[in-house]
Amino acid sequence: MASESGRKPELRKDLVSNHWVIFSPARAKRPSDFKSKAPANPDQPQHQCPFCIGHEHLCAPEIFRVPPDNPDWKIRVIQNLYPALRRDIQPSSSHNHNLVANSVLDGFGFHDVVIETPLHSLQLGDLSPQEIAQIFLAHKKRIEQLANHESIKYVQVFKNHGASAGASLSHSHSQMLALPIIPPIVSTRLGSTKDYFDQTGKCCICEIQSEDLLINASTNFISLVPYAATFPFEIWIVPRYHSPHFHELDAEKAVELGGLLKLMLRKMSLQLNDPPFNFMIHTCPLHGDGSELAYTHWFIQIVPQLTGVGGFEIGTGCYINPVFPEDAAKVLREVIVP
């Protein structure tokens, strides 16, 4: 640790997340010196990887594949063998809303895995924009199926890549967890984007001022570092058009989105030494009354794992980010992708 800049620390809260983040240059190397010390596993071909083509019998049941009914599949959506929530129990009809007791709900929900490629040797960033588009369209199709369950309130799509980002299997995959509740980060976001809408009549994500936070842009999407990024080199990919639900994505825009995601993953890999990372698709809850559609706007959050957390973050929910978002954006904007 050595402070190169005379810059002062700052606390920032952005309109979307509504959480304070401490920007602390004294705790940083220079932004361009950030490199992952634990690069995501170099890919080791695995003898008995359940996600490889030909090993389908090692997996929990399939939900669908792309293309359908084809032994030469490109993507498989399957049940998670160790699901956090279970599809085979009754959804709780209601839960104890009584404030004088703790609350409990039966663990009804769906936990699926999306195998993103038949080949063990390829990672997400190695796929073409068209292939990445097919993965997004698989997420979309599965969300549409899950939305048929009245008691599913939110579907979290996420990816863990690399051991220190939580991945227990190295074959490229993402996960989908369909929940009977609206999770805390989602309800906080709904609250703050609603406040902004009530005051201005506008969606605050449509209004994002991006100039010095911008990384790259395409016709329908931009990638940027958020104003109060929780993590160093955190990236958001945001549609430039208003769209509450990720599953409104069409096939043409999916290819464009695939291209921009690929570019971000390649820039991250080149600049930050192939870091472990997570990505999350943030979207609007299901089955709202419709009033939320005006102020919700889906986006993708990408988080390279470069720093750990400690007791301060666990205790307060407040994060210390050593890299100012403008600096991270500038570094990422300038990465040359061969």
Added chain:
Amino acid sequence: MASESGRKPELRKDLVSNHWVIFSPARAKRPSDFKSKAPANPDQPQHQCPFCIGHEHLCAPEIFRVPPDNPDWKIRVIQNLYPALRRDIQPSSSHNHNLVANSVLDGFGFHDVVIETPLHSLQLGDLSPQEIAQIFLAHKKRIEQLANHESIKYVQVFKNHGASAGASLSHSHSQMLALPIIPPIVSTRLGSTKDYFDQTGKCCICEIQSEDLLINASTNFISLVPYAATFPFEIWIVPRYHSPHFHELDAEKAVELGGLLKLMLRKMSLQLNDPPFNFMIHTCPLHGDGSELAYTHWFIQIVPQLTGVGGFEIGTGCYINPVFPEDAAKVLREVIVP
């Protein structure tokens, strides 16, 4: 991963934290099989450790020591050399409360380190109850000093032990970060304990039902696993008497608290293979209007680091805990400490 129990998953929200946690036995080993795979660093004597007695010149300035003015000190409270916030800048007199803009505050605050022992070879759990009491009383004294600053709203006391709990130095220490804001976890807790108080006239932490969640008890304190523990084998130590602020602790109770903390650290170490851990002191914000004193109640949270997190937790703020709190409490209750 292998499910031994036929138990179904459950979602729980406790009255204090107000966050849903997913309890998912399918993702667990048996509770008694949990062992840390990355035990906290076996202690390596360090040649140039700045926190060792005799190396005071390597440290940022001292605030006070125990006993005062004694070269043979037992505890030192010093400035953090790489502070997240700075004591030498003006506190922002007010910040932009305008909802149509992002918010920003100058990074005023205090970031201190408490060196808990002069000796590199001792860890917190090795100290006597009386020695641990002196550390708590040093935290108390420093909070009282920080409370003199009108713009400091909250002081977070925390400890990182072991590399995967965030510790960058192995010499036993804790940290104190004095903040110009009330952090999100604290304001959420204030909101939920206030709701309970408004409905019942009681403090919900005074009312904690502990039977099957209890680990150990002493005259003035209990240790337990919270009803909706975020992390496997998370432990809370709670005063049995109503007390909003940690810094109300007196010298006699500090020794009793030191004894119970030592017992918990030893049980954790024996049962969970000397895991890395964090502890956090949760207390009432400073400079409230007094109405909050009836429903705030300090406690200590201890979190062994046994599992990582992934994209689901980052995206939702919702955690998956593979161990039911009753099971963790039973295991910890039954550990025999030689």
